[in-house]
Amino acid sequence: KKEPKKEEKKEVKKPEEKKEAPKPEEKKEVKKPEEKKEAPKPEEKKEVKKAEVKQVAFNKKCPVSGKDVDLAKLFAINFCCGNCLGDFTKDPTKHIAKVKEPDNKKCPISGKDIDASKQFVIGFCCGNCLGDFTKDPSKHIAKVQQ
Incomplete structure (x- = not known):
């Protein structure tokens, strides 16, 4: 009787581990849009510098x-x-x-x-x-x- 109870506890732990795995994936998705936002900023600065040099x-x-x-x-x-x-x-x-x-x-x-x-x-x-x-x-x- 004690052995089946241990198996039930193991089954409870396994679903908890599965829930933790999707969380890091969600964080990666949040980082990708931040990188895209940073890329246009240096391009805008380059355009301003070109105009200043001409003047x-x-x-x-x-x-x-x-x-x-x-x-x-x-x-x-x-x-x-x-x-x-x-x-x-x-x-x-x-x-x-x-x-x-x-x-x-x-x-x-x-x-x-x-x-x-x-x-x-x-x-x-x-x-x-x-x-x-x-x-x-x-x-x-x-x-x-x-």
Whole structure:
């Protein structure tokens, strides 16, 4: 009579072990969606970095004095397209008067809204050189292109 009772106890223990096995599987399923959520975040950061790099490109030397550029004296002119940027660099005197402030909202050549990816930044060592450049940009534009 004692032997059948022991068998019954063993049967009770076996179903408990089976119940524990599915629990770790459930935890694995929870981890998989977390990994998927983390993957898109680095891609978004890479896109932001690319945009920042395009906007900080500028000349290293002042086109008027030849001194090192002061980063606080950057002068940005925005264009709607590469063609207008080319026209400006060929004859900047013709178009510089249309630029009222460094971060213009309209292209000085076509008058269209600017495309931020087509930004042209010129660095100056001081405000005096910025003034000299805006008075006669064709005299100094070749130095910017070097």
